[in-house]
Amino acid sequence: xxxxxxxxxxxxxxxxxxxxxxxxxxxxxxxxxxxxxxxxxxxxxxxxxxxxxxxxxxxxxxxxxxxxxxxxxxxxxxxxxxxxxxxxxxxxxxxxxxxxxxxxxxxxxxxxxxxxxxxxxxxxxxxxxxxxxxxxxxxxxxxxxxxxxxxxxxxxxxxxxxxxxxxxxxxxxxxxxxxxxxxxxxxxxxxxxxxxxxxxxxxxxxxxxxxxxxxxxxxxxxxxxxxxxxxxxxxxxxxxxxxxxxxxxxxxxxxxxxxxxxxxxxxxxxxxxxxxxxxxxxxxxxxxxxxxxxxxxxxxxxxxxxxxxxxxxxxxxxxxxxxxxxxxxxxxxxxxxxxxxxxxxxxxxxxxxxxxxxxxxxxxxxxxxxxxxxxxxxxxxxxxxxxxxxxxxxxxxxxxxxxxxxxxxxxxxxxxxxxxxxxxxxxxxxxxxxxxxxxxxxxxxxxxxxxxxxxxxxxxxxxxxxxxxxxxxxxxxxxxxxxxxxxxxxxxxxxxxxxxxxxxxxxxxxxxxxxxxxxxxxxxxxxxxxxxxxxxxxxxxxxxxxxxxxxxxxxxxxxxxxxxxxxxx
Numbered sequence: 001x002x003x004x005x006x007x008x009x010x011x012x013x014x015x016x017x018x019x020x021x022x023x024x025x026x027x028x029x030x031x032x033x034x035x036x037x038x039x040x041x042x043x044x045x046x047x048x049x050x051x052x053x054x055x056x057x058x059x060x061x062x063x064x065x066x067x068x069x070x071x072x073x074x075x076x077x078x079x080x081x082x083x084x085x086x087x088x089x090x091x092x093x094x095x096x097x098x099x100x101x102x103x104x105x106x107x108x109x110x111x112x113x114x115x116x117x118x119x120x121x122x123x124x125x126x127x128x129x130x131x132x133x134x135x136x137x138x139x140x141x142x143x144x145x146x147x148x149x150x151x152x153x154x155x156x157x158x159x160x161x162x163x164x165x166x167x168x169x170x171x172x173x174x175x176x177x178x179x180x181x182x183x184x185x186x187x188x189x190x191x192x193x194x195x196x197x198x199x200x201x202x203x204x205x206x207x208x209x210x211x212x213x214x215x216x217x218x219x220x221x222x223x224x225x226x227x228x229x230x231x232x233x234x235x236x237x238x239x240x241x242x243x244x245x246x247x248x249x250x251x252x253x254x255x256x257x258x259x260x261x262x263x264x265x266x267x268x269x270x271x272x273x274x275x276x277x278x279x280x281x282x283x284x285x286x287x288x289x290x291x292x293x294x295x296x297x298x299x300x301x302x303x304x305x306x307x308x309x310x311x312x313x314x315x316x317x318x319x320x321x322x323x324x325x326x327x328x329x330x331x332x333x334x335x336x337x338x339x340x341x342x343x344x345x346x347x348x349x350x351x352x353x354x355x356x357x358x359x360x361x362x363x364x365x366x367x368x369x370x371x372x373x374x375x376x377x378x379x380x381x382x383x384x385x386x387x388x389x390x391x392x393x394x395x396x397x398x399x400x401x402x403x404x405x406x407x408x409x410x411x412x413x414x415x416x417x418x419x420x421x422x423x424x425x426x427x428x429x430x431x432x433x434x435x436x437x438x439x440x441x442x443x444x445x446x447x448x449x450x451x452x453x454x455x456x457x458x459x460x461x462x463x464x465x466x467x468x469x470x471x472x473x474x475x476x477x478x479x480x481x482x483x484x485x486x487x488x489x490x491x492x493x494x495x496x497x498x499x500x501x502x503x504x505x506x507x508x509x510x511x512x513x514x515x516x517x518x519x520x521x522x523x524x525x526x527x528x529x530x531x532x533x534x535x536x537x538x539x540x541x542x543x544x545x546x547x548x549x550x551x552x553x554x555x556x557x558x559x560x561x562x563x564x565x566x567x568x569x
Contacts, residue, residue, distance in 0.1 A: 038075035039109045039140075041067075042098060044117045046084045056081050059113045066111075066142055075107040085120030089128040102135040109138045115146075115157065122158070129157065192252040192260070194279050196223035196300055199255045205279070205297045215246050220300055222248060223280065227301040230275055230309035233516040235316045236268040243271070275313050281306040315523055327515040328359070329387045329522055330529065336361040337532035338378045345383060357383035359531075378533040379544035379561075389559060390548060391518060394525045397552050398502045405496065415485035419478070426478045429471045436468045498524070525551055 043059040056079055067074055078094040089095035101107065110132060112118045118139065119125040129148060132139060138149035139157065146156035187203035196219045198208045207220040215222070226239055243266045250262040263270075278284060282299030285292045301309075315332075328345030336343060343359045361378040443460050446452040452460075502521060509517050527549040534543060546559045 038073045038107045039111050040075050040098060040101065040107045040137075041077045042094075042110050042112050042118065043077065043079040044083055044085065044092070044094075045081060046120075059117070062113060062142070063111075072111075076101065085116060085118075086124060088124055089119070089131065095128075099131055099135075102132055102137045105135065107137065109140055109149075111140045111142055113141075114143050115141050125157070129154075188255045192254055192262075194277060195274060196220045196280070197297075198253065203255050205284075207298055207300060212246070212248055215248070219248075222246075223274075223300050226271070227275065227280065227305050227309045230312050231305050233312055233520065236272040236275065236313065240266045240268045240271045272313060275309055312520075315519070327519060328357075328383060329515065329519050330359065330383075330390065330526075333522070333526055334359055334381075334529045334531060336363075336376065336378045337530050338535075339363055339376045341376070343381075343531065346380075359383050359386060377535065379531060381531060381544065381546070386546065389546075390522060390526060390529070393548070393550065393557065394521055395506060397525065397550070398499060398506060398521070401499050401552065405499075412485070412489055415481070416489070419482045419485045422478050422481065426475055429475050429478075433468055433471050433475070436464050436471075439464050527551055 041063050043056055043063075045056050045059075060077075060079070063077070066072065078098045080092045080094045083092045083095075090099055098110065102110070110118075115125065118128055129139060133148070138147060138153075140147045144156070147153040148157050188197075188199055188205050189203075193199060193205065196208050197205045198210065200206050208218055210219050211217070212219060212222060217225075222243070226243075229239065229242075230236075248266065250264070250266060252260045252262040254260070274280075279297055280300045281303045282297060283294065284297050285294050330343075331345055332342060334343035335341075339361065341361055341363045344362045346358045346360050348356045348358065358380045359382075360380045361376045363376040364378065364380075440461065443452065443457055443464075447454070447457045502524075505517055505521070508514060509521075529549075530547040532545045532547070543561050545561070548557045548559075550557065
């Protein structure tokens with residue numbers, strides 16, 4: 001094997017001898033005299049090149065024979081192992097040292113195995129060339145016919161650099177197409193394997209069977225329990241603490257069998273990202289350079305549980321749990337009518353330790369927009385009064401939804417009747433669209449027989465296309481009406497089932513005053529709350545009105561500061 005390699009190297013060197021052989025340094029010349037004639041050897045490989053078996057060892061073995069054959073005086077060897085060729089030379093460890101020695105005048109030429117060892121893009125190669133040229137150092141290749149100390153060598157250097165960039169682009173394209181093909185086959189090719197999964201012999205995701213030490217459950221079981229607790233109203237903070245207390249490992253597993261420590265503990269942000277991942281409900285989208293690739297994977301949780309858990313996760317963003325000792329049921333739902341900002345909860349401690357709870361505009365404690373002088377003058381609203389007001393409305397509707405459901409049923413019947421009346425008309429439109437192709441054939445037949453001139457054919461074809469587009473538009477409008485009616489019926493059915501579940505949960509709320517369930521119910525039924533405050537009101541006696549929009553009523557509900565019901569606008 002070694003004899004064959006040496007013969008091949010010798011053959012290569014003989015072919016390029018007239019281009020690449022550096023000046024020989026006489027052996028009798030003192031070291032101080034031959035120092036300026038010395039060259040530097042630069043070697044580099046990256047992950048892509050190692051896949052092509054073009055390793056550092058191959059280049060080192062090549063240069064051992066090269067320097068012996070041509071009696072080259074080598075100042076030093078600079079080898080960047082596992083460094084990308086798209087990285088500038090001065091950002092590589094050995095490349096930086098090479099430039100420093102070149103600036104110091106310790107050699108006159110840099111010899112590389114091939115030009116793509118110096119860089120994989122034309123910009124990187126030209127930057128290296130200019131940096132070395134500033135120190136009067138030329139670039140040579142042991143396997144390519146160029147030497148940048150000559151004009152022709154500079155031209156060939158740029159040409160070969162462009163070819164190296166093209167070669168790298170082709171390699172990346174082949175790798176991308178290979179990953180896309182693997183992704184379409186269901187193989188996991190995107191970073192760490194999601195927690196709760198592992199890969200089988202084919203590289204596809206399967207539920208993890210790894211047991212968590214001290215817990216007696218698999219990672220997949222822990223993920224299922226996590227989603228179940230989140231769907232019941234938990235938070236990412238609570239779940240992160242729970243997993244840390246159980247000692248759930250944070251190790252990240254890769255499909256190639258490697259592992260990496262993912263931190264010392266679980267953080268709420270990572271738990272939140274885990275809950276938001278589509279992969280756990282059985283779908284994953286791989287973002288390829290050629291477009292997204294959707295693939296099906298084994299689901300760990302039901303789609304409804306996943307949706308409910310993420311609804312709770314989104315709602316928790318409006319309810320920070322850090323130092324809060326009380327749940328503000330309306331946080332994130334109230335908007336200031338003065339500046340448009342959100343209202344937040346505030347606790348005020350009075351004499352003898354009594355605590356009063358309020359909702360206030362978030363900009364009352366800081367200046368608002370630059371066009372307004374001072375802080376927001378909006379009113380501060382008692383929290384318990386407003387929460388009781390809203391909860392009473394929600395509770396009243398849940399127990400007696402008859403009027404709202406009757407109105408919804410009436411609207412559904414109107415939509416269904418309207419869609420049924422247009423079904424025959426839609427069929428006529430579809431028949432007319434099908435006949436347009438026959439009209440085109442007749443016109444083209446007359447044209448081929450010479451009975452119609454070209455301009456008349458063009459006009460008639462344009463008329464047919466215009467009529468066909470209008471018919472298709474009418475069909476789409478009818479399809480939309482039918483889809484809206486079907487969606488409305490589905491939503492109404494879901495609403496009825498939801499109300500039945502809420503009626504059951506109301507008993508639990510009445511018995512335990514469960515603030516979490518109250519918050520979920522209010523989020524479901526309240527669309528928006530607006531607090532309007534007139535400008536110029538006396539301090540401490542600021543009047544205000546509260547406008548509440550519910551999903552079960554088309555007419556907003558309005559209250560004055562004293563709780564008096566006001567007529568709707």
